[in-house]
Amino acid sequence: MSTHSSGETWSVNTQGAVNVSFDGRPLVAVPGQNIGAALVSNGITAWRSTRKNARPRGLFCGIGVCFDCLVTVDGEANQRACLVEVQEGMEIEGSCADRGGRA
Amino acid sequence: MTPIVSADVAVVGAGPAGLAAAVAAAESGAAVVLVDAGAQPGGQFWRHRPETVAPEQDGRGHHGWPTYLDLRARFDAARGRGRITYLPGLQVWMAQQIHPVQGDDGGFTLRTTPTAAVAALEASVGSQTVVARRLVLGPGGYDRQLPVPGWDLPGVMAAGGIQAFIKANGILPGQRFVIAGTGPFLLPVAANIAEAGGKVLAVLESSSPTAWLPHLRAAAGVPEKALEGAEYAAVFARHRVPYRTRTIVTEVLGTDHVSGVKTAKVDAGGRVRPGTERVYEDVDVVGFGWGFTPQMELPLSFGIQTRLDADGSLVGVVDERQQSSVPGLFLAGEVTGVGGATLAVLEGLAAGTAAAGGTVSPEKTAARHRRFAEAMHLAHPVPPAWQDWLAPETIVCRCEEVTARQLTDARESLGARDARTLKSFTRAGMGWCQGRVCGFAAACLGAGPGSAPTVESLSGSAKRPLAAPVGIGELAALETSDN
Known part of the structure; x- marks a missing residue:
């Protein structure tokens, strides 16, 4: 999937780190970030593909309305990445049908 | 069986409207329960970094932060006195009226489910059923969208989604932005991006400043909006953000991610003017916002009387006490007409006071803000074409x-x-x-x-039979508990 680097930080104390995994690959997130922000700031901007046309999807509405950003979190499917805060050891999985879910 | 929480007044939403309603109802002597999908108070407008990791917040990038701090202090005090039961991290998936029977004036039942089914989520408290005599709904709204070729590419976000991302995480979702659509809300989004270190290549507004000319009286009634506008103008000048009116994005370019946008000038009706096309390259985030859509599924589930507002949105009809056509059901904020946070707070205070049985006097400030909102909607329409x-x-x-x-x-x-x-x-x-x-x-x-x-x-x-996705287990439990 496409990778883009994220913007710089804004008056935020980013001390401390939360270790999570995305599709088995380790990622470092900032405490208090939501999963969507953790993925985007690690250069992952799409983590799901659509059923019909296998089109990539990531964050869209950012506030829990559109359900575009769904991920599996610790085995719980269909969680909104924009709403769930990262926690140490969290296992996050995307669902990219055609690319084995890898970014 | 799902635990039941009872109160005099139930409030849905902890944004400007709901927070104000809960505080006003509690201060009027009612026992209040506040249900909110978010993990902490503030809603979308006052969304901020988790207090668990950032206890001190300076309100940077926010408007009306002192109002939030005031409401929050009163909210915390009322919670401390046991007058407000706060249920964060829960979404209402079904709301029902308990019809009045002799000697009892009825009430409302709210069935809730956790926003995220993740055990690790600290705020998660598990499903609750809320029963209350009066109900205040302040569910807010979300960005209204108009599809355009390429708008489903990753990197395209709702303008409000970018704003929420910055406010909640303190970082940007990309580096090079184009913000497009219509309305004053595009300005704070672009200003926050620029202040956070992002490059805003352009803000594209489909309308024109001259569209405000017939409405100057209404605009002058709320001078703080002009001040706010001047702040954004200063930010735009400082960061060299181009603001192009009568301009739209005609296509988002890219294969698996946004790479650029095609734009064009439009006439007053939104028709593209041939020969004005232009391409912005090397764009990684496009933000779209065409005003807001009020979150109407809960009000509609009670069959309330509705109307079309000046922006073409479906909204609830309320009286001067914010009561809907259903007795005991009060509405505040965007569901009575998109009008911004200041108005939402005033409506929330009125709704909460009225729901607790207090006296509400007509608000001149609210009336001025409503006239301003109407002028804003008329000056920033969805282009007919x-x-x-x-x-x-x-x-x-x-x-x-x-x-x-x-x-x-x-x-x-x-x-x-x-x-x-x-x-x-x-x-x-x-x-x-x-x-x-x-x-x-x-x-x-x-x-x-x-x-239209x-x-x-x-x-x-x-109208949505279930106002939020819910597990089959909760539906099954509903049947059992009602038997």
Whole structure:
């Protein structure tokens, strides 16, 4: 999937780190970030593909309305990445049908 | 069985409207329960970094932060006195009226489910059933969207989604932005991006400043808005953010991610002026906002009286005490007409006071803000010709991947002229978001080129049997507990 680097930080104390995994690959997130922000700031901007046309999807509405950003979190499917805060050891999985879910 | 929480007044939403309503009701002596989908108070407008990791917040990038701090202090005090029971991290998936019987004036039941089914989520408290004599709904709204070719590419976000991302995480979702659509809300989004270190290549506004000329009296009634505008102008000047009016994005470019946008100038009706096309390259985030859509599924589930507001949105009819056509059901904030946070707070205070049985006097400030909001809606309309921007294969319903051609075909050959009929023929609005994102656009397409959707069409799109996705277990439990 496409990778883009994220913007710089804004008056935020980013001390401390939360270790999570995305599709088995380790990622470092900032405490208090939501999963969507953790993925985007690690250069992952799409983590799901659509059923019909296998089109990539990531964050869209950012506030829990559109359900575009769904991920599996610790085995719980269909969680909104924009709403769930990262926690140490969290296992996050995307669902990219055609690319084995890898970014 | 799901635990039951009882109160005099239940409030849904902890944004400007709901927070104010809960505080006012509690200060008027009522026992209050506040249900909110978020993990901490503030809603979308005052969304901030988790207090667990950032206990001291300076309110940077926020407006009306002192108002939030005041309401928050009163909220915390009322919680401390045991007057407010706060239930964060819960969404209402079903709301029902308890009909009055002799010697009892009825009330309301709210069935809730956790926003996220993740055990690690600290705020998660598990499903609760809320029962209250009076109900205040302050569910807010979300960005209204108009589809355009390429808008389903990753990197395209709702303008409010970018704002929420910055406020919640303190970082940017990309580096090079184009913000487009209509309305004053595009300004704070672009200003926050620029202040956070992002490059805003352009803010594209489909309307023109001259559209405000007939409404200057209403605008002058709320001088703080002009001050706010001056602040943004200063930020734009400092960061060299170009603000282009009568300009739209005609296509988002890219294969698997946004890479650029095509833009064009439009006339007052939104028709593209040939020869004005331009391309912005090396863009990684595009933010769209065409005003807001009030979150109407809970009010509609009670069958309240509705109307079309000046922006074409479906909203609830309320009296001067914020009471809807259903006795005991009060509405505050965007569901009574999109008008911003200051108005939402005033409405919330009135609704909370009235729901607790207190006296509400007519508010002159609220009236001024309502006139301002109406002027804003009239000056920043959805361009009548927007349907011309669509290509036949443009995705309208992002969830079910329904194209513009499928919708116009259903209208022309099957006579599907409203959102509900279009949904049954094409599946537009049948996916995860239940038409929240495409509902307005689909209703416009049903009405036909240049036409605006009716109350009936918008109601059909916004009526949702379940107001939030819910597990089969909770439905089963519902049956058991009602037996």
